[in-house]
Amino acid sequence: MSGIVKNTKNLWRRSMRLSDSPMDVAKTRTDAPQRTGEVVTIAVIGCGQRGKAYTQYALDYPNRCKVVAMAEPRPKTQKYFAELHGIDKTLVFNSWEGLLAASADTINTIGKRLADAVLIAVQDHLHAEVVVAFAAQGYHILCEKPMATDIKDCIRMEQAVKEKDIIFGMGHVMRYSPYSKEITEIVRSGSLGELINIVQVEPVGFYHFAHSYVRGNWSEEKSSSFALMTKCCHDIDLICHWFYPATPVKVSSFGSLKHFRKSGKPNNAGDATRCLECPAEKECPYSAKKIYLEPVSQGHTRWPAATLVDGVPDIENITEALKEGPYGRCVYESSNDVCDNQVVNIEFSNGATASFTMVAFTSAICDRQTRLHFSHGEIIGDMNTFTVNDFRKRTSKIHRPKQEGGGHGGGDAGLIRSFVEAVLTSNQAALGTDVGEVLKSHLTVFAAESSRKTGTVVDCSAFEKEARQTSVEGSV
Missing domain, CATH: 3.30.360.10 (Dihydrodipicolinate Reductase; domain 2)
Incomplete structure (x- = not known):
């Protein structure tokens, strides 16, 4: 057996190894319907806020759903997510293209996909490209909203889904x-x-x-x-x-x-372009210190502060992000x-x-x-x-x-539950x-x-x- 084929088979076997369920991180919920031997396996593309929110269901109901592969470019976010879901390191990818290529290898050599479905939670402008690519391989798809940012892409996605007759869910969680x-x-x-x-x-x-x-x-x-x-x-x-x-x-x-807009900027803000150096910061409702730093200093490290850094949103990391990144800019000096x-x-x-x-x-x-x-x-x-x-x-x-x-x-949980059932x-x-x-x-x-x-x-x-x-x- 060649090394490539052997590695491809190992990738698939690891993705299907349901005995490696995340029982160590979450107890099986007994209020979920029991279906012996039927667990939906999912590959997650984009493991940020939305990817984490949807896949909480896999931790709560490991008898229904299991995350077996992932694509995420940020090293700390990638490491955290892989450990949380017990994903084999051979099924952790830095890009969705890498995951797609590995999936193509398993399909071509042994006729199996890496998972039953993909959860797509990348930036909006990438939705169409990723959906069309994985639909072509026959994956069922749950895509975060919006469908796409261009009308032509939305229509292209509809055609790709209908052509393969796959299950398609959209992040209309409401x-x-x-x-x-x-x-x-x-x-x-x-x-x-x-x-x-x-x-x-x-x-x-x-x-x-x-x-x-x-x-x-x-x-x-x-x-x-x-x-x-x-x-x-x-x-x-x-x-x-x-x-x-x-x-x-x-x-x-x-x-x-x-x-x-710039016309809304308070006169006493002067030429300041960042909140950390602004003389009007204390009076400004949109102060980055009030939105991010003060909550973190009080132990509130989830959204929105958690989205600013790759890793732990502590005071040091958040301060650095506000000094250098877009979240520290004055709302009246931004490019919005x-x-x-x-x-x-x-x-x-x-x-x-x-x-x-x-x-x-x-x-x-x-x-x-x-x-x-x-x-x-x-x-x-x-x-x-x-x-x-x-x-x-x-x-x-x-x-x-x-x-x-x-x-x-409860809309996030309701959507992923309905998708798994579908x-x-x-x-x-x-x-x-x-x-x-x-x-x-x-x-x-x-x-x-x-x-x-x-x-x-x-x-x-x-x-x-x-x-x-x-x-x-x-x-x-």
């Missing part, structure tokens, strides 16, 4: 929280009559917006995408989900980068260009309407404020609890959905959506941004038709 699922059940039941209007507000949070959309990875459209896509595509998706089977027919949008406030209006095919607002300047951090108006009642919620007012019964009832813990009110049963319906519906909600987001930039009301059907035609022409 659908999968106990809160949203309970509301969905009421909507579908018809107990309050017909859903006629939705009003939803996404209060991003003043320091969250400064962290992610002024200083962070999603601050510039050219290197990421517009804020409505990177932050709020799952809000639009949830609105479309609640109105289903009605579909968006018209959309309009208005918004701007109103505050986080995405909207800090935006509104979207949607008309649906059944005559129903929705309005959505994204705004940076809030104390609440992503606790969506939602109102659903029905012909015979209403639902008013804040992502933690919601009140159902029934006009016919003249009743008002407060609902407190079960808090599962984890990100997005893979185990070869049933896309377990996810409650498919790649076609995912694409349609993304196209609505693209249409809204087109409306904002052109100052026109966009016809959604015509917009999709043109997008698909342009995609076909571009591929010829």
Whole structure:
């Protein structure tokens, strides 16, 4: 047996060695359905905040899901993640291309993939390239939101998924929280009559917006995408989900980068470009010292501080990051260009309407404020609890959905659980959506941004038709 073939077989055997489950780091949860011998194996591409959040499920339910391979370029993050999940060192890669090549070797020599599925949590602009590559090898795919940052790429992803008939999940986690699922059940039941209007507000949070959309990875459209896509595509998706089977027919949008510009800089800040040297720092709500250093000094080392460094976010490392990196820059001296406030209006095919607002300047951090108006009642919620007012019964009832813990009110866990179930049963319906519906909600987001930039009301059907035609022409 040649060395290459032998090594390839060893790679596959190690990825399938389910006896090496992470029982040493997590006890098997007995409340999960038991399926003897059926464990979904996953390769994780991108082991940062989102990759860690989703794969917590593998630690909590090792009888259902196991991480067997990974790709992550940051040495300390890579080492931590590999040890946490007990990944064999031969299945730890510095790049997704390396993992893809190793997988190709095992497929070509022994006809087996390294895992059942891949979890893709790389930067947004890479989603399409990675999804298309691993779909071609037949992997089931769970991809972090957004689908992609370009319409053509979204359409290309849909085609790749449909061509291989694989399970596809999208990181629209809001659908999968106990809160949203309970509301969905009421909507579908018809107990309050017909859903006629939705009003939803996404209060991003003043320091969250400064962290992610002024200083962070999603601050510039050219290197990421517009804020409505990177932050709020799952809000639009949830609105479309609640109105289903009605579909968006018209959309309009208005918004701007109103505050986080040089013109907003306090006069007493002078020429300072970094918070650590700014005379106005103590009065500034967006001070990097207040957002990162002070919490770390009090022992709060998770998000957002944890995203600044590769390794332990201690005072020394965070201070160094603020001296040299983008997270220490003045929010009024940064290169950001995405909207800090935006509104979207949607008309649906059944005559129903929705309005959505994204705004940076809030104390609440992503606790969506939602109102659903029905012909015979209403639902008013804040992502933690919601009140159902029934006009016919003249009743008002407060609902407190079960808090599962984890990100997005349990949505992170709900999504990965549904994805694992879909893979185990070869049933896309377990996810409650498919790649076609995912694409349609993304196209609505693209249409809204087109409306904002052109100052026109966009016809959604015509917009999709043109997008698909342009995609076909571009591929010829």
